[in-house]
Amino acid sequence: MSAVLEMHAVSKVYGDGPAAVHALRDVDLAVEPGELVAVMGPSGSGKSSMLTIAGTLEEATAGTVLVGGSDVGRMSARDRAKLRRRSIGFVFQDFNLLAGLTAAENVAMPLELDGMRARDARKLALDALERLGAATRSEHFPDDLSGGERQRVAIARAVVGERTLLLADEPTGALDSVNSESVMRLLRNACGRGAAGVVVTHEANLASWADRIVFLRDGQLVDQTSTPPGPEALLTSGSA
Amino acid sequence: MSVRHAILALLSEGPKYGLQLRQEFEARTGEVWPLNVGQVYATLQRLERDGLVESADDHDRARDGIQKGYRITEPGHRELLDWLNNPLDDAQPPRDELLIKVLVAVEVPGVEVHDVIQVHRRHLVETMQRYTSLKADAAEDDVALALVVDAELFRIEGAVRWLDTAEVRLRRHQLRIPPVVAEPDADKPSVPALRRRRGARL
Numbered sequence: 001m002s003a004v005l006e007m008h009a010v011s012k013v014y015g016d017g018p019a020a021v022h023a024l025r026d027v028d029l030a031v032e033p034g035e036l037v038a039v040m041g042p043s044g045s046g047k048s049s050m051l052t053i054a055g056t057l058e059e060a061t062a063g064t065v066l067v068g069g070s071d072v073g074r075m076s077a078r079d080r081a082k083l084r085r086r087s088i089g090f091v092f093q094d095f096n097l098l099a100g101l102t103a104a105e106n107v108a109m110p111l112e113l114d115g116m117r118a119r120d121a122r123k124l125a126l127d128a129l130e131r132l133g134a135a136t137r138s139e140h141f142p143d144d145l146s147g148g149e150r151q152r153v154a155i156a157r158a159v160v161g162e163r164t165l166l167l168a169d170e171p172t173g174a175l176d177s178v179n180s181e182s183v184m185r186l187l188r189n190a191c192g193r194g195a196a197g198v199v200v201t202h203e204a205n206l207a208s209w210a211d212r213i214v215f216l217r218d219g220q221l222v223d224q225t226s227t228p229p230g231p232e233a234l235l236t237s238g239s240a
Numbered sequence: 241m242s243v244r245h246a247i248l249a250l251l252s253e254g255p256k257y258g259l260q261l262r263q264e265f266e267a268r269t270g271e272v273w274p275l276n277v278g279q280v281y282a283t284l285q286r287l288e289r290d291g292l293v294e295s296a297d298d299h300d301r302a303r304d305g306i307q308k309g310y311r312i313t314e315p316g317h318r319e320l321l322d323w324l325n326n327p328l329d330d331a332q333p334p335r336d337e338l339l340i341k342v343l344v345a346v347e348v349p350g351v352e353v354h355d356v357i358q359v360h361r362r363h364l365v366e367t368m369q370r371y372t373s374l375k376a377d378a379a380e381d382d383v384a385l386a387l388v389v390d391a392e393l394f395r396i397e398g399a400v401r402w403l404d405t406a407e408v409r410l411r412r413h414q415l416r417i418p419p420v421v422a423e424p425d426a427d428k429p430s431v432p433a434l435r436r437r438r439g440a441r442l
Contacts, residue, residue, distance in 0.1 A: 042404065042407065042408055177390075181375075182380075185376065185380065188376060202404075204364070204365050204396075204397050204400040205368065205372075205393055205394070207365065207368075208368035208369045208371070208393070209372055209376065210369070213369070215358065215361070215362070217354070217358075222358060223358050223362055224362075225362055225365060225366045225369065226366070
């Protein structure tokens with residue numbers, strides 16, 4: 001099975017000369033279909049840069065990034081935009097829903113931007129909202145939704161259609177623990193249906209929903225979790 | 241985890257047999273804490289000795305080999321309420337082995353404290369992943385399991401957050417632990433350096 005996202009020796013430098021900031025240094029990461037990877041690290045460790053480069057919103061200073069096997073560094077800006085509309089879903093901390101559109105219209109938007117007929121886009125949007133348990137909210141505007149509901153709509157927008165790469169930057173924002181957990185459960189389920197996911201968080205509790213956790217320090221990937229044994233190991237090993 | 245008090249709580253609902261207590265204990269703790277029947281009977285014997293529970297069966301049933309039942313006594317009820325309503329005694333927090341390891345790592349030549357922190361962080365986060373997978377595999381409305389798993393997760397997360405904070409602090413400032421051995425100066429007190437720095441509070 002080939003990885004949906006591959007980063008090879010990716011570095012990112014902002015500025016130059018003595019003022020240069022090395023946000024990422026030689027980062028290697030591969031995320032398979034169906035896998036959810038969490039990126040943990042302190043503020044300024046390069047977590048968000050990693051995500052924006054993976055999502056082709058920024059270009060790497062060095063190294064290669066492949067999405068679905070294609071080298072994004074060799075694509076035209078137009079092709080990268082198409083890749084983002086078609087294959088990549090983003091979930092942001094502050095939801096980024098358009099206030100003037102209903103939940104269904106927000107979810108359908110990336111499909112319509114990609115040229116899909118409005119009726120077809122709406123059908124897929126309603127399917128996505130249904131999967132996320134937000135079907136009854138489809139005709140509400142973002143201002144009429146709770147924080148948890150807004151994030152469900154944002155996740156529906158990120159997974160609608162045939163998206164293969166799901167990128168989330170601190171996706172639980174200011175939600176309480178139980179709503180945050182629902183968000184992570186939904187992201188995990190979305191990956192369970194075959195997408196590859198990368199979630200950036202500084203909270204271990206949320207990262208623990210991922211299949212694998214990688215640790216960033218000063219722009220370098222310094223460590224990662226190994227495939228955890230099943231939960232039954234908790235029963236035989238006594239306390240944690 | 242107080243098996244003793246959990247058993248008192250289960251008996252406060254009415255008389256029960258040992259095997260039944262074990263099954264109910266495991267069901268209510270989301271089956272995270274297995275309990276063998278020997279532990280249950282040993283605990284019941286101690287509770288009976290202390291007058292907190294008593295045998296609920298008539299003599300004939302016990303003699304016929306039917307399982308022995310137990311019921312909670314009045315002192316048992318008081319003990320249970322007392323336990324439920326009193327916070328843990330944190331007046332003397334236990335020595336935290338993780339804290340000691342990090343403090344010691346700073347001083348050991350050839351050891352990078354950030355690597356020590358990362359080893360422990362990874363281990364804790366992997367443990368959290370296992371607990372979270374219990375929740376992930378269960379139905380979202382399995383509240384008993386979620387409550388038990390949350391309690392473990394938040395406890396472990398506390399240690400992870402402490403490690404995160406320790407790492408940032410240690411990057412920002414060098415940890416300076418003055419030598420514990422007293423200087424060859426008779427006038428200086430020979431208390432350990434850390435205690436000496438805390439001064440008047442001790």
